[in-house]
Amino acid sequence: MKRWTLALAATMISAAALAQKSASDGIAEYRAMLADGNPAELFEAKGEDLWKQKRGPKNASLEQCDLGKGPGVVKGAFVELPRHFADTNKVQDLESRLVTCMETLQGFNGAEIAKTAYGRGEQANVTALATWIAAESRGLKFNLPNSHQQEKVMYEVGKRLFFMRSGTHDFSCASCHGEDGKRIRLQDLPNLTKNPGDGIGFAAWPAYRVSNGQMWSMQLRLNDCYRQQRFPYPLFGSDATIALGAYMGVNAKGAENIAPAIKR
Amino acid sequence: MKKQTQLLIAAGVAAVVLVAGCSSMPSSAELDKLSQDVAKASFRDQGQAKVDRLVLDDANLECMKADVAGQPIAEPVAKAIEAANFASIKWPAGGQYIGDWKEGEKIAQSGRGMTWTDAAGSENGGNCYNCHQISKEEISFGTLGPSLYNYGKMRGVANPYAPESAAIVQYTWGKIWNSRAYNACSQMPRAGHKGILTEQQVKHIMALLLDPKSPVNQ
Numbered sequence: 392m393k394r395w396t397l398a399l400a401a402t403m404i405s406a407a408a409l410a411q412k413s414a415s416d417g418i419a420e421y422r423a424m425l426a427d428g429n430p431a432e433l434f435e436a437k438g439e440d441l442w443k444q445k446r447g448p449k450n451a452s453l454e455q456c457d458l459g460k461g462p463g464v465v466k467g468a469f470v471e472l473p474r475h476f477a478d479t480n481k482v483q484d485l486e487s488r489l490v491t492c493m494e495t496l497q498g499f500n501g502a503e504i505a506k507t508a509y510g511r512g513e514q515a516n517v518t519a520l521a522t523w524i525a526a527e528s529r530g531l532k533f534n535l536p537n538s539h540q541q542e543k544v545m546y547e548v549g550k551r552l553f554f555m556r557s558g559t560h561d562f563s564c565a566s567c568h569g570e571d572g573k574r575i576r577l578q579d580l581p582n583l584t585k586n587p588g589d590g591i592g593f594a595a596w597p598a599y600r601v602s603n604g605q606m607w608s609m610q611l612r613l614n615d616c617y618r619q620q621r622f623p624y625p626l627f628g629s630d631a632t633i634a635l636g637a638y639m640g641v642n643a644k645g646a647e648n649i650a651p652a653i654k655r
Numbered sequence: 656m657k658k659q660t661q662l663l664i665a666a667g668v669a670a671v672v673l674v675a676g677c678s679s680m681p682s683s684a685e686l687d688k689l690s691q692d693v694a695k696a697s698f699r700d701q702g703q704a705k706v707d708r709l710v711l712d713d714a715n716l717e718c719m720k721a722d723v724a725g726q727p728i729a730e731p732v733a734k735a736i737e738a739a740n741f742a743s744i745k746w747p748a749g750g751q752y753i754g755d756w757k758e759g760e761k762i763a764q765s766g767r768g769m770t771w772t773d774a775a776g777s778e779n780g781g782n783c784y785n786c787h788q789i790s791k792e793e794i795s796f797g798t799l800g801p802s803l804y805n806y807g808k809m810r811g812v813a814n815p816y817a818p819e820s821a822a823i824v825q826y827t828w829g830k831i832w833n834s835r836a837y838n839a840c841s842q843m844p845r846a847g848h849k850g851i852l853t854e855q856q857v858k859h860i861m862a863l864l865l866d867p868k869s870p871v872n873q
Contacts, residue, residue, distance in 0.1 A: 543680060544680070544681065544689070547686045547690075551686065551723050552693070552694060554719045554722035554723050555690070555711070556711070556718055556719055557708060557709055557711055557715055559708065559844075559851060560782075560849070561714075561715060561844055563719070563722075565722060566799070566842050569722075570799075573797070573799050574797050574798045574799075575786070575797040576785060576796065578797075580799075618704075618770050618771055618772060621708065621769045622698065622704065623700055623704045623705055623709065623771070624698060624699050624701035624771060625697055625698055626698065626699060629696065629697035630693045630696060630697055631693050631694055631696075632697065634693060
């Protein structure tokens, strides 16, 4: 009887292990299937058009926008952002830099764009542009300069914010992303305090999210992390989000960019 | 002087670099201060999630500093945090610790509550399965916290109302109410202390973990 119980227990344990394995495998298969036709391609195409189109009050294109490697250089720009820009004397990420270009070259109101909800109006255009620009650096390795003093300061600020435990649940970014091999429910969590590997974490976003059918920029990814952390609402392009980008981007040095990725 | 301070905050990172000079990085303490200023300027209220949530209590401030330094928190600081958090624990009236494990399972499953998309005043979940294995039946569990499967059984709790169970029952209540009372930098939310769960909800979670009839202890 006792032996039978043990045997049953062993069967149950392995059944549970099997069920778990097949759940993870199932998710992996699902992702592989989806990657065959990543809808992010539609946003890439839209982003490329937006870059070349004459738009805004100044009826100009973004083709002279300097993303860090000189006016108009797109390839390789994504894997070196955030970085310091002399004209704004600020460290900027891809999205905040795009807004600067839309303001200076096309005459849009940057503050208005920053206030616009994700997925709406010019904010949706910023996401599409970011998607195309990220795709132009597909396969390249992250290599932020981190040499200007403001870049180094932003890295240090980002590190502090990454470990800042607050809100009703005392969560920090590190609560979920501070150790290797951890999960929330069945969702694997990358350790973002170091290079988490090719195409993981910072090297995956912008990404198309199947669960809600939306293209998510890095700013929106951070925004939803903070929502789940029970923090207040991070402003688009705020120094906190850029400092976190600097921290994760520098940590990801050498990681291959797969953005725009596809996520559940 | 006041004007200068305002200018400093307005110009943020650029100003700190300027003040510190071109050749040297700001000190760690200056970076700590700057980080808090950056946080203050970077968030706004949304729904029930107000900017006052950015205020750090001693426990969160000290644990953040230790994490940034990559060092364990100093022993005397840890003891002080644990003592202060222990003193804040609200024990159940009349020594009634144990609720209904079926309700506890529902609370453990729910990750809802207190985000800016949750309606203020709606019932909160405990988020327990996000980080812990609990019952054997639920295979979708996280691994940030230890497994709680057989929690009561492994600790020899045959009857949670018996005097010999009192120590583990009280510890479990205290841990759920305010995890930092026992481990200064525990990553577990302080469910009672921060008003995430009500006293009644904590009783249900207690039953899930300690009731011999709960699936956790099968």
